[in-house]
Amino acid sequence: MDMNKYNLSVIVPVYNTGRYLERCLSSLTSQTLENIEIVVVNDGSTDNSPGIIKSFSRNYENIKVITTQNSGISTARRIGIENAASEYICFVDSDDFVAEDFCMQLYNAVSINAADCGECGYYSFSDLRMKTNYLFQDNLTLGREEFRDLIIKGNIIAGRQPSFMWNKIYKKEIIVSYVLDYGECALEDYLFNMQYYAGVTKYVYINKPLYYYRGTLNSITKTFNPRLFDILLKVQEYKEGYMQALGLNDEECRQASYSWFMGYIGRIVYRVYVYKNAFSRKQKKELVVRMLTNPKVLMVAGNIKLVPGCEEEGFILQVKNKLFDKIIFKQIIYKNKAQIIKVIRKLLPKKYKSLYTNSSGSL
Known part of the structure; x- marks a missing residue:
């Protein structure tokens, strides 16, 4: 496998996300960084996702498609890593999308600084709102000891910040050497990063939101x-x-x-x-x-x-x-x-309702 053909491999696990997949792949095929590989792992989708993947792969020769039986996102990511043809790897969830300079910013940050891991800010959004998320106030470059104190102690051991895979760039050789357990069904990002961080000697943070994470507000x-x-x-x-x-x-x-x-x-x-x-x-x-x-x-x-x-x-x-x-x-x-508030409002005289609600109308 020629590891020099591409600057970066972006791995996209797909399972029944046809509603959002076109926007995701469009954002990746519009990247300003040249020579990127898009590894799409179709994890046994039963909706219109396979058709969308096929259409994009016909038009973009840098898209590599792998189809598997449904085994979950962790297995899909592992298969993508095994088939990635570059030194650096990013992950993008198929219901999300990225800024056009997502790959360029992360790749330049790690390659120029000879870093093992790069991370950026991100937007979390739903149909109702969008929130900008920054990990730190400024751009940051950390050596091994600083990384250990701030990131491993702070984000892995204490869990002060969420530990996602999709707003980062990784080195394939460190993944292969350190990530032995890909997790299952839950906490897979946390477990992956915990293992990967053991091999990091230099880390960079870009204080700019470059990733659009689709969240669900309605529990x-x-x-x-x-x-x-x-x-x-x-x-x-x-x-x-x-x-x-x-x-x-x-x-x-x-x-x-x-x-x-x-x-x-x-x-x-x-x-x-x-x-x-x-x-x-x-x-x-x-x-x-x-x-x-x-x-x-x-x-x-x-x-x-x-x-x-x-x-x-x-x-x-x-x-x-x-x-x-x-x-x-x-x-x-x-x-x-919500039901309790509704009952209280019905039962209480109007002049007492304000005692049980705040200015926003909730308890």
């Missing part, structure tokens, strides 16, 4: 993954070994890791009650209690040092004291918040 349309808790346990176990191997296992790092873990447990409990699933109320309670009585969860809750006023304080105290009904009740109330 009713999101589906709960019943395997998420088991995946989290696996990732946390790997993370603790990773911290030990990198010499980042002091008390400060352990506490930061515990806080991230418990915060994620809280998000899973929330998703059980708010995201779509087929569980009855009884089954939801059983699932939550099973999670919160897991030995790992109880160990972390028992050893974490709470910072008064921190976001997770109330939840962790409830887990410590096994106040599971209180935790569950809170989720039920949150899910039915």
